[in-house]
Amino acid sequence: MTQINDHFATIAFHEGESSEALLADIAAQAAACRRCALCEGRTNVVPGFGNPEARVMLIGEAPGKNEDLQGRPFVGAAGKYLTELLGYAGLTRDDVFIANVLKCRPPSNRNPRPEEIELCTPFLRDQVRAIGPEYLVTMGNFATKFILKTEQGITGLHGKPVSAGRFTVYPVFHPAAAIYDRSKRAALEADFTALGMRLGTSRADAACDVADASERS
Ligand code: URA
DSSP: OOOOOHHHHTOOOOOSSOHHHHHHHHHHHHHTOOSSTHHHHOSSOOOOEEOTTOSEEEEESOOOHHHHHHTSSSOSHHHHHHHHHHHHTTOOGGGOEEEESOSSOOGGGOOOOHHHHHHHHHHHHHHHHHHOOSEEEEEHHHHHHHHHTOOOOHHHHTTOOEEOSSSEEEEEOOHHHHHHOGGGHHHHHHHHHHHHHHHTOOHHHHHHHHHHHHHHO
């Protein structure tokens, strides 16, 4: 049985103040954060970026070198492929909000440590609360294991939605994994296409609408 991380299972979406204002406040808090040693080596904090009203929030692991330099998530090669994958769902970067489990780059891109996750993830929880997305797309093992509180690997979990009450968790392979292992591309592209079908935004849907309309005329 898949369980959701307790801090996310009980989440109450915000009401009242605008999502944009709440996200700006969270970003300012993250920029000033010195809760763990990762603050010593960062060029920029990478709080996350995108549409404050997004129906889809994507969660990666942690900023890499390019993200640390620019202060934005997924701006390197994996990000370029992620933009392409969003297209399979009929989405653009303007439609979604992209964040990471950690807001600062771990040295040499090492794995995040438990204490860093514990100290940093209140920011992520507050972002989910501010945005109130329909889908949390967890990219890769790291984000998926964290949100779903599971030791099961992404290979067995990808493309299988898990309902979490207020939102649905939708695990996919990490886009970077498909850069090193091209055999993962078909699964990633199919999972993003299926996400678009669920949202009613996919190109396949649009193609069906056109076909339906021409049948009717
Ligand atoms: N990989 C991640 O997990 N996050 C980024 O922002 C970039 C690469």
